[in-house]
Amino acid sequence: MRILVTNDDGIEAEGLHALVRACERVGEVTVVAPHHDRSASGHSITLHKPLRVQPARIPGARAEAWAATGTPADCVLLAVYGLLPARPDVVLCGINLGPNIGHDLTYSGTVSGAMEAAVLGIPAIAVSLDAEADPQYEVAASFAAALAEQVCRRGMPPDALLNVNVPNLDASRIRGVQVTRQSGRRYRSRLERRTDPRGRPYYWIAGERTSPEDAEPGTDSHALSHGFVSVTPLQMDLTHPALLSALVGWELDGLLPRR
Ligand code: MN
Numbered sequence: 001m002r003i004l005v006t007n008d009d010g011i012e013a014e015g016l017h018a019l020v021r022a023c024e025r026v027g028e029v030t031v032v033a034p035h036h037d038r039s040a041s042g043h044s045i046t047l048h049k050p051l052r053v054q055p056a057r058i059p060g061a062r063a064e065a066w067a068a069t070g071t072p073a074d075c076v077l078l079a080v081y082g083l084l085p086a087r088p089d090v091v092l093c094g095i096n097l098g099p100n101i102g103h104d105l106t107y108s109g110t111v112s113g114a115m116e117a118a119v120l121g122i123p124a125i126a127v128s129l130d131a132e133a134d135p136q137y138e139v140a141a142s143f144a145a146a147l148a149e150q151v152c153r154r155g156m157p158p159d160a161l162l163n164v165n166v167p168n169l170d171a172s173r174i175r176g177v178q179v180t181r182q183s184g185r186r187y188r189s190r191l192e193r194r195t196d197p198r199g200r201p202y203y204w205i206a207g208e209r210t211s212p213e214d215a216e217p218g219t220d221s222h223a224l225s226h227g228f229v230s231v232t233p234l235q236m237d238l239t240h241p242a243l244l245s246a247l248v249g250w251e252l253d254g255l256l257p258r259r
Pocket of ligand 1: 008109
């Protein structure tokens with residue numbers, strides 16, 4: 001099994017290193033990861049300047065590794081079209097320091113790295129740890145490596161990926177694995193206006209997390225807050241089926257200028 005590992009926290013992130021070491025126990029691993037932290041870069045790719053790569057080393061691992069100047073999606077493109085001798089069987093992106101649930105998904109470089117693999121038709125898994133401090137990556141790393149094997153054995157529909165979030169708990173305290181759906185809003189957004197030393201205003205995007213107790217059962221957020229690993233199947237097709245049906249009745253033709 002050929003495994004490509006990337007992330008959005010950067011080549012020096014401990015979560016990446018733990019994931020690479022776990023994946024080496026089940027397959028042949030190559031790493032192409034951003035040179036520095038590209039969290040919340042979403043699915044952006046670099047079109048207006050060159051990308052550069054340099055060899056890197058992952059502590060405790062044999063894997064061939066590169067640090068790249070681009071985003072997680074760039075890293076997947078670089079790997080698949082340039083750096084890898086053969087197409088990977090599966091792409092893993094993580095382990096992110098911090099959960100990726102609810103509306104995080106569209107901002108997340110971790111999820112977007114996996115999405116880029118799905119776009120290229122390669123089965124992919126995004127992996128995140130529900131921790132702000134004192135991360136314990138081992139459970140998430142070994143679960144992700146085992147899940148990668150399952151994904152290769154069972155296959156995945158094209159255009160699909162898995163979004164995995166793991167509680168920051170010892171293996172003995174994790175209650176199990178739940179297959180979940182994406183939860184809704186998790187932040188109350190806030191914009192802070194401050195003044196710089198020259199008297200000009202500047203702004204800082206901030207937000208407060210909504211209480212995890214508000215999460216609906218069956219969602220990623222609910223599973224995590226109850227001590228379960230959450231596995232959410234995602235698809236690249238963002239169409240809203242109910243609104244699609246309703247829109248047909250809006251008679252949008254009538255909005256065109258008279259022909
Ligand atoms: Mn990150």
